[in-house]
Every structure is written in C-alpha cells, then in structure tokens.
Amino acid sequence: MNLETRAPGTETLSVLETAALLRELTAGLIAVTDFDEALTRLVRIACGAVAGVTWCGFTALRAGEPAGVAASDPALAGLDDDLTHGPDSPAMSAIHRRELILAEDLERESRWPAWAQRARDLGVRGVISAPVDVDEQVIGAINLYASASATLTTRHQLTAMLLAEHAGLLLAAVRDRERRAAQAYEVDVAQLADGVVGQAIGVIMTQRGCPAPEALQVLRSAALSLHIPVREVAERLVVTVSRPREN
Known part of the structure; x- marks a missing residue:
C-alpha cells in the first residue's frame, strides 16, 4: 500500500x-x-x-x-x-x-x-x-x-x-x-428433519418446556458426554420413553 x-x-x-x-x-x-x-x-x-x-x-x-x-x-x-x-x-x-x-x-x-x-x-x-x-x-x-x-x-x-x-x-x-454459523444452521435443519432426532427433540421440549434449538443442544451435549452420535442418543431416548411402564 x-x-x-x-x-x-x-x-x-x-x-x-x-x-x-x-x-x-x-x-x-x-x-x-x-x-x-x-x-x-x-x-x-x-x-x-x-x-x-x-x-x-x-x-x-x-x-x-x-x-x-x-x-x-x-x-x-x-x-x-x-x-x-x-x-x-x-x-x-x-x-x-x-x-x-x-x-x-x-x-x-x-x-x-x-x-x-x-x-x-x-x-x-x-x-x-x-x-x-x-x-x-x-x-x-x-x-x-x-x-x-x-x-x-x-x-x-x-x-x-x-x-x-x-x-x-x-x-x-x-x-x-x-460461514460457520450458516453451516451449523444447515446441520440443525438436517438433524431436525431426521425422524428419530425430531422425535427426541419433541420429547425433550415436552419434558423441559424448552424451544427446539435448546432441545437439540441438549441432545448434542449428551452425545458429546457419551462419545456417541447425536442420532444414537435420540434413538435411545425415543426407545426409553416408548417402553410401556410397569405397574
């Protein structure tokens, strides 16, 4: 210059x-x-x-x-x-x-x-x-x-x-x-569109009374702590809440 x-x-x-x-x-x-x-x-x-x-x-x-x-x-x-x-x-x-x-x-x-x-x-x-x-x-x-x-x-x-x-x-x-924020948003949209992840997010929203982005973050935090994919955490949660309760 x-x-x-x-x-x-x-x-x-x-x-x-x-x-x-x-x-x-x-x-x-x-x-x-x-x-x-x-x-x-x-x-x-x-x-x-x-x-x-x-x-x-x-x-x-x-x-x-x-x-x-x-x-x-x-x-x-x-x-x-x-x-x-x-x-x-x-x-x-x-x-x-x-x-x-x-x-x-x-x-x-x-x-x-x-x-x-x-x-x-x-x-x-x-x-x-x-x-x-x-x-x-x-x-x-x-x-x-x-x-x-x-x-x-x-x-x-x-x-x-x-x-x-x-x-x-x-x-x-x-x-x-x-750019990173835009990419993260695209990932969020893709995950929300995933059936089992969407179901898990719905469960968390109901349990915690929180919005979808916060529920998704809960799933991500759990996945990070357990060292497993977000989808696997979602599957486990959905299976757990779907089990009939024992009397």
Missing part, C-alpha cells in the same frame, strides 16, 4: 495510541457473526477513536459487486455507496488502485467531480480512503472524513493504513464465523 505524502512532518502514532485503537477495534468485533453489523461497529469505533476525523465510512465489494456500506452518520452513507457514484469516488479509487487515496482540500479537488460536489454539500472538506483486503471474495475501503480543509495529516494517513490492515483481519474472522 502506497502512502500519499503531504508537506514533510514528523507526526507519528504513539505506542499507547496504537494499542488503544487496536484493542478497542478488536473488542468491538471479536464476537460479531454478522458482516453488516461488523461494518457498522467498525465505522463507529474508528470515528470515535481517531482525533480530527468527523465521520467514517466503509465501502465493501463482494466478487466485484456491492457487498455492503456503512457510515458513522447515515446522512453521509451515500458517499460510501458505489451504487450512487460508481467508480468515481475516493473509495473506489483506493480499491481499484490498491493504495491509500488522500484529498486534503475538496474545494480544490478535480478528481471525482460529482462525488466531491456532493461531499462538499454535506460539509466534508477532506477525505482519506484506504483499501481493505478481507478475503478472496470481499475487498473494500475504509474512509475517514474531515469537516475542515488541511486537517488530515500524515498521522491520519498512518492511522488509516493501520485501521485498514487490522480491520481486514477482523472482518475476515467475522466472515469465517458467519
């Missing part, structure tokens, strides 16, 4: 600032299983954690097609949406060029004319867009917006790069958890 430079400066991120930013970002996304929710949390955390940034957005593409957009302020969501501006935006430039894009002063910006005019109308005066690699299917860009010209410094560029790298890792983990 290339860094677009401005006037020479010595601004850097301190170790404590870096650690705090990464810790907050990790804590906010570590247990999330929904990609859209992860994007929403990401932009809110970034907006609140980076001094001098007024708004934050994220543009995501899945296999070249729109995959999601998030904005810390809903009024600016259109600036991150590639369906609105197509390739003519800082985010899409960052994604296509695979490098950080900086526009310090939108009043003097000649790139992305329609997008820049819309941004100025919304009060945006500067923007940094950094590409984010999530996985083989999803890529994107994190966008940092300033409400005053010439306030996005070298420090903000470094922060954007840091955010992009760490966000990519966290979002990849979210995507993996999302």
Whole structure:
C-alpha cells in the first residue's frame, strides 16, 4: 500500500495510541457473526477513536459487486455507496488502485467531480480512503472524513493504513464465523428433519418446556458426554420413553 505524502512532518502514532485503537477495534468485533453489523461497529469505533476525523465510512465489494456500506452518520452513507457514484469516488479509487487515496482540500479537488460536489454539500472538506483486503471474495475501503480543509495529516494517513490492515483481519474472522454459523444452521435443519432426532427433540421440549434449538443442544451435549452420535442418543431416548411402564 502506497502512502500519499503531504508537506514533510514528523507526526507519528504513539505506542499507547496504537494499542488503544487496536484493542478497542478488536473488542468491538471479536464476537460479531454478522458482516453488516461488523461494518457498522467498525465505522463507529474508528470515528470515535481517531482525533480530527468527523465521520467514517466503509465501502465493501463482494466478487466485484456491492457487498455492503456503512457510515458513522447515515446522512453521509451515500458517499460510501458505489451504487450512487460508481467508480468515481475516493473509495473506489483506493480499491481499484490498491493504495491509500488522500484529498486534503475538496474545494480544490478535480478528481471525482460529482462525488466531491456532493461531499462538499454535506460539509466534508477532506477525505482519506484506504483499501481493505478481507478475503478472496470481499475487498473494500475504509474512509475517514474531515469537516475542515488541511486537517488530515500524515498521522491520519498512518492511522488509516493501520485501521485498514487490522480491520481486514477482523472482518475476515467475522466472515469465517458467519460461514460457520450458516453451516451449523444447515446441520440443525438436517438433524431436525431426521425422524428419530425430531422425535427426541419433541420429547425433550415436552419434558423441559424448552424451544427446539435448546432441545437439540441438549441432545448434542449428551452425545458429546457419551462419545456417541447425536442420532444414537435420540434413538435411545425415543426407545426409553416408548417402553410401556410397569405397574
């Protein structure tokens, strides 16, 4: 990733600032299983954690097609949406060029004319867009917006790069958890459709007064404890409750 430079400066991120930013970002996304929710949390955390940034957005593409957009302020969501501006935006430039894009002063910006005019109308005066690699299917860009010209410094560029790298890792983990949850759901549906497992779940629901997912989890826990398949546990339970009671 290339860094677009401005006037020479010595601004850097301190170790404590870096650690705090990464810790907050990790804590906010570590247990999330929904990609859209992860994007929403990401932009809110970034907006609140980076001094001098007024708004934050994220543009995501899945296999070249729109995959999601998030904005810390809903009024600016259109600036991150590639369906609105197509390739003519800082985010899409960052994604296509695979490098950080900086526009310090939108009043003097000649790139992305329609997008820049819309941004100025919304009060945006500067923007940094950094590409984010999530996985083989999803890529994107994190966008940092300033409400005053010439306030996005070298420090903000470094922060954007840091955010992009760490966000990519966290979002990849979210995507993996999302896939695992979908696979688990498919397994649940298949097991519920199994006659004897369904019967056993019905028995447990009646006995415990619990919903089907909880009953299925009871079966799974029993199978794990006994080191036997779920279906065998279900068969044993059904046979047990089917036996006539002795007087």
